[in-house]
Amino acid sequence: MNTRTTEMSLSSPGHAQAPSATPSPAYAAYLRRETSRRRFVLTARFILLLAVLALWEILARTHLMNPLLTSYPSAVWPTLVDLFENGDLLAHTWATFRATLVGFTFSMVVGVAIAAMLWWSTTLYKVIDPFMVIANAMPKIALVPIFYIWLGPDYSIYGMAVAISIFITIMVVYEGFRGIDSNKIKLAITLGATRRQVLTMVVLPGSVPTMLAALKMNIGLALVGVIVGEFQSASQGLGFLIINGSQIFKLNIVMAAIVVLALLSGLMYLAISRLEKATVTKYS
DSSP: OHHHHHHHHHHSGGGOOOOOOOOOHHHHHHHHHHHHHHHHHHHHHHHHHHHHHHHHHHHHHTTSSOHHHHOOHHHHHHHHHHHHHTTHHHHHHHHHHHHHHHHHHHHHHHHHHHHHHHHHOHHHHHHHHHHHHHHHHSOGGGGHHHHHHHHHHHHHHHHHHHHHHHHHHHHHHHHHHHTSOHHHHHHHHHTTOOHHHHIIIIIHHHTHHHHHHHHHHHHHHHHHHHHHHHHHHOSSSHHHHHHHHHHTTOHHHHHHHHHHHHHHHHHHHHHHHHHHHHHHHHHO
């Protein structure tokens, strides 16, 4: 009877031993400092942006800078609104984004595949390595007229995006493959893993941080390649807007396209960063 009474009393809500969710004073102080730091960083960024825009506006308005050559923020905004209302802004932005996404995806897939082949065969790597170094060091803008002749005005843009980003992808990912702990590879081989299993179960999963770093680099490089290609041959895209606006001395259009290009590149980089955080959280 006493035992049953004791069990009932221990199981009652008043006697439940729930863990405390209240953080310690030191941890609470740390959280407050981190919150304050994040707010300060965001505020400082906003103030810096406003200062740059205000300085740009003042210098152009006072003609310390020639507004014909630099435009100014209060003139760029109406241009953005006008381009948006007539549909040109979305059409040109989508053309640049589509070409960047295609070139970026192709470069990553093919680059990782080639890096895996080089890791698989050391002999193949020794044969190809000097050519890879030369191709990566060569100024890719020299390929623009060649791609225009070979691929035509449309596909030459994709060619430039791939040419600028694929070589750095191969080199970065391959170095990531080589950086895998050799003891893990030896252990897998000792347990009977084939070379293909070592690649798919040890090397590739272990190189996820390296491939994420390559993603962050490639998204910017692919965008650079698209813009360079659009300078040469495109009839649409943000690069076309920039080159066309400069030719007719409409710097408002040029600056508007550059603003949209900056926003587009920032959003794509932010998307890759979010993917990186999600992946790190998953594998941690």
